[in-house]
Amino acid sequence: MSAVTSPARQVSGGVSARTINRIVIYGLLALFALFYLMPLFVMLVTSFKTMDEIQNGNMLALPQSPTIAPWFKAWGETCVGLTCAGIKGYFWNSIKMVVPAVLISTLLGALNGYVLTKWRFRGHTLVFAMMLFACFIPFQSVLLPMATILGSIGRFGVTLRNATGFNFGLGNSTVNLVFVHVVYGLGFTTLFFRNYYEAFPTELIKAAQVDGASFFQIFRRIMLPNSMPIFVVTVIYQFTNIWNDFLFASAYAGTGDVMPMTVALNNVVNTSTGVVEYNVNMAAAMIAALPTLIVYVVAGRYFVRGLMAGAVKG
Numbered sequence: 001m002s003a004v005t006s007p008a009r010q011v012s013g014g015v016s017a018r019t020i021n022r023i024v025i026y027g028l029l030a031l032f033a034l035f036y037l038m039p040l041f042v043m044l045v046t047s048f049k050t051m052d053e054i055q056n057g058n059m060l061a062l063p064q065s066p067t068i069a070p071w072f073k074a075w076g077e078t079c080v081g082l083t084c085a086g087i088k089g090y091f092w093n094s095i096k097m098v099v100p101a102v103l104i105s106t107l108l109g110a111l112n113g114y115v116l117t118k119w120r121f122r123g124h125t126l127v128f129a130m131m132l133f134a135c136f137i138p139f140q141s142v143l144l145p146m147a148t149i150l151g152s153i154g155r156f157g158v159t160l161r162n163a164t165g166f167n168f169g170l171g172n173s174t175v176n177l178v179f180v181h182v183v184y185g186l187g188f189t190t191l192f193f194r195n196y197y198e199a200f201p202t203e204l205i206k207a208a209q210v211d212g213a214s215f216f217q218i219f220r221r222i223m224l225p226n227s228m229p230i231f232v233v234t235v236i237y238q239f240t241n242i243w244n245d246f247l248f249a250s251a252y253a254g255t256g257d258v259m260p261m262t263v264a265l266n267n268v269v270n271t272s273t274g275v276v277e278y279n280v281n282m283a284a285a286m287i288a289a290l291p292t293l294i295v296y297v298v299a300g301r302y303f304v305r306g307l308m309a310g311a312v313k314g
Helices: 008-046 050-055 069-076 088-118 125-136 139-164 171-196 202-210 215-226 229-244 247-252 263-270 276-298 300-307
Strands: none
Touching: 008 276, 050 263, 050 276, 069 276, 088 125, 088 171, 088 229, 088 263, 088 276, 125 171, 139 171, 139 247, 171 247, 202 215, 215 229, 229 263, 229 276, 229 300, 247 263, 263 276
């Protein structure tokens, strides 16, 4: 007589298999998270240690006598190259660069996406393909052409100042970096908004046109209020890329008091004045990383949601 497996045993076996699978999956995820977060942990605990404890202790050990003195020194006293005034000025340089660059590139990307999907013109596919191609141009290949363009803009600023008394920031290192990041990021922001607006109901646009709404009225009153998910995605992407940029920053504003945070941080680590203070260096690195960490903590949950918002048309 053949044995028949009871439903209770089948259910028990299925539950057991699912439990094992979950243990394996979550165990691997925990292991990967541990390796991924280990550098951040080392930076954080080292920034609260004294130099004696760092030199005589284990870098993975928690601080025995926690101190915030390295943070204050990194902010206001540490040497950046040959200037010992902390990183606070360079932090604000990055803020002054990142905020306008993110806002301008995001708004222009939204406008481009709006035009390429709802006001299509002859050759719009070619224009989008060329902008998409710009996303794959390496940073290094545009250094020299961009330097030439920035030089021309600077000379025009000098001419404008001689004629009117104002140059409107043309030739300023911060303005130059804003211009560079807006131009280089425009392909990505256009791609994000174009894909999002592709799934946006065209009937709303036609209804607004019937009611007499103009091009910018539709953009301001219909498109922008319904674009918050993709705005969050674009802002996070652009903010992270621009804040962490080192190549453009070192090429176009690599010296003096106008340096952004990434270049200043590199000079803190490579300073030749005195001993290497690992706790101060780690505190400076944490300060440099805080804005992106805050952005991800505050808006990170909307990132994937915004990416998927325009993925399916229906």
